[in-house]
Amino acid sequence: MRIVLLGPPGAGKGTQAESIVKKYGVLHLSTGDMLRAAAQADTEIGRKIKQTMASGALVSDRLVIAAVVERISQDDARKGFILDGFPRTVSQAVTFDDVLHTEHLELDHVVELQVDEKVLLGRILIRVNEAKERGIAQRADDNQDSLKVRLDAYRAQTAPVIDYYRARGVLKSVDGLQQIERVTADIFKAIDTAASPKVAMRR
Ligand code: AMP
Numbered sequence: 001m002r003i004v005l006l007g008p009p010g011a012g013k014g015t016q017a018e019s020i021v022k023k024y025g026v027l028h029l030s031t032g033d034m035l036r037a038a039a040q041a042d043t044e045i046g047r048k049i050k051q052t053m054a055s056g057a058l059v060s061d062r063l064v065i066a067a068v069v070e071r072i073s074q075d076d077a078r079k080g081f082i083l084d085g086f087p088r089t090v091s092q093a094v095t096f097d098d099v100l101h102t103e104h105l106e107l108d109h110v111v112e113l114q115v116d117e118k119v120l121l122g123r124i125l126i127r128v129n130e131a132k133e134r135g136i137a138q139r140a141d142d143n144q145d146s147l148k149v150r151l152d153a154y155r156a157q158t159a160p161v162i163d164y165y166r167a168r169g170v171l172k173s174v175d176g177l178q179q180i181e182r183v184t185a186d187i188f189k190a191i192d193t194a195a196s197p198k199v200a201m202r203r
Pocket of ligand 1: 031
């Protein structure tokens with residue numbers, strides 16, 4: 001099963017992706033996590049990724065697509081995956097469709113977590129405080145300035161991805177403002193709905 005989980009920063013994609021992994025046994029692929037790992041490298045590209053991520057802006061499509069394509073070609077992704085944080089631009093979505101098409105694969109579900117933007121800042125601040133309390137290193141982009149850039153990037157570059165999948169009739173939207181367990185239940189319902197159409201390949 002191949003699933004794409006979309007939603008703005010702080011919508012709870014990571015938490016919900018973990019529940020999906022437990023229930024459906026798919027691999028959790030977070031491009032944010034992949035890029036944070038790549039940013040550790042003491043190389044020019046590593047430093048550039050780190051800088052871009054800390055600012056809250058998006059890393060280049062070329063780089064992210066290459067990382068995703070490489071990752072999904074590995075054996076452990078064969079039985080399926082949930083993509084969390086990808087595609088983040090229409091260009092990524094279109095290229096990803098082409099890649100899947102070439103591999104004779106298709107997406108089974110595209111689920112959007114809908115969260116009012118005003119709530120997001122509060123959620124991220126809670127995450128920052130929890131990380132502080134537990135002595136966990138904080139994300140370099142969990143601060144007011146970067147968050148503004150992340151929300152702007154979401155509005156300008158990622159919201160059109162939702163329209164892209166909606167226009168193709170494959171988008172399932174879930175109210176992400178409910179209790180975590182309710183959101184999870186709604187996602188499972190969306191996934192288990194038998195009539196769920198597969199994402200048609202772009203020709
Ligand atoms: P996330 O952990 O999903 O919130 O992502 C953290 C940061 O990683 C984002 O603000 C971007 O800088 C970068 N990033 C993650 N996924 C993508 C993507 N699909 N395209 C471009 N940049 C990404």
